[in-house]
Amino acid sequence: MTVLVVGSVALDSVETPFGKADNVLGGSGTFFSASASHFAPVQLVGIVGNDFPIDRLQSAFAKRPIDLDGLEKADGPSFRWRGRYTHDLNAAETLETHLGVFSNFSPKIPEKFRRAPFVFLGNIDPRLQLSVLTQVERPKFVACDTMNFWIQSRRPDILELLKRVDVITLNDGEARQLTEQYNLVKAARWIMERGPKLVVVKKGEHGAFMFTESTVFFAPAYPLESVFDPTGAGDSFAGGFIGYLARSGELTEANLRRAVVYGSAMGSFAVEKFSIDRLLEIGPTDIARRVGEFHRLTSFEQEILT
């Protein structure tokens, strides 16, 4: 089944202890699409300025089932982000953010995208996320992401959004900020009481929890020997998670658990190189092998104590 994603398409400049990259492809929509397209067809809605190297994006995605017809070209500069990571790769230091044409983004969902059964609302203004939901037709599954900035400045809109989504993905700090509950179990319950049937709490290098009304599932982050560039890990996670669900279309507990693991696997690939480079290199065998490694990482046989 097809996945519609609405998110940013940006140019990133990143410094890590291992190197630097200038003006490489970035943004939540880009990472999500590169990841989800390993599992399902993707329809991307975003905006770029007239300085954006569209041909680079097209050629990166040439072999992937990603429809770029929803990518609006506007007059003005593209969204650019410049960031730096020190040895604690869990936290980015933002050096510059230029929203450019993204600051006037008003997502227009092309007619042919409106019946996508799976929808991912990337981290944009919750008012825009809500406007997307008025344009699509009865999606089977809607997921959204958000961030500290919107939780602080657009709280009522986020609460409105929560009523209309099936799952929200957010990091542990954001879950605590949104719910004013330090304990993540309580934070997840707080959120589920306001709409979503599922809450995915991403903890970066510390893994991810998925809460449902009656179950909790946890997948660690894969213990990589070299994390190269953490940018985009969260959106790559979301792409693997939702892409995997869209692939079979079945929202069973077993599938949801596997989806978290596929999300974690895709996040672990994303951080191995700059930008979406690693996500474009890998294939089904790499993904299956890494999912197998996740299985070995946490599996144990229970024993009855005598």
Place this chain on the structure above:
Amino acid sequence: MTVLVVGSVALDSVETPFGKADNVLGGSGTFFSASASHFAPVQLVGIVGNDFPIDRLQSAFAKRPIDLDGLEKADGPSFRWRGRYTHDLNAAETLETHLGVFSNFSPKIPEKFRRAPFVFLGNIDPRLQLSVLTQVERPKFVACDTMNFWIQSRRPDILELLKRVDVITLNDGEARQLTEQYNLVKAARWIMERGPKLVVVKKGEHGAFMFTESTVFFAPAYPLESVFDPTGAGDSFAGGFIGYLARSGELTEANLRRAVVYGSAMGSFAVEKFSIDRLLEIGPTDIARRVGEFHRLTSFEQEILT
């Protein structure tokens, strides 16, 4: 098989957001014994001052297979620790530490304890940990803990100790400090190159990794709705881990993995009440139930991608 533990026996005063407790039983030897004794007989070596309520310890451990004959009574005040936790329960703020008689502790292993097949060297001066190893007779399995203070002040002794232990348990910050490797996979490899066949990296609320030469296992911390008092979680983990191994005596990969889970389960019980209170209440059914919950928390079925 029997477990010998050498560690502190102390009186703790703790404040958490949920209450306070004054002069309750604490110390690494106390938590370890309360936890490990659910699985195997324990022999405790430690020191207390003449102000210590020995009868309270005896009565707490009355129904447990814990031999207190190695508990030395010395002239002077007992080890006392006063600490406070704010809402971020992962980090204790130490308000007062009075080492008392513990500062002159020189562990003397009673004759009848010297053939214990399992040995846990709790977090004490590595020179004392080494002196214990000269007193015991060919133990099957030796584990040690340590802390930032010793890593900084007794580095050569810790390196000496590493040659003589099978496993070291330490937290992520300590692993990074000891090895000067930020990446935990590299840190574990650094340590294993210096002696131990196993490294257990405890990440508090973020779970624990066990590294062997060729495998990695991860168990999350149990997502409790109410963490009451984190004091002693690490030593309770060690008690469950080593106690479980001592119970069967088999050091297979499958058993080691289960041991990490039993350790995590015991850590999760320890934090539900002050001091060792919860560890004393629980029985085999509680432990088996929680281990089952850990299994459900991380288990997923692999699927072959077609």
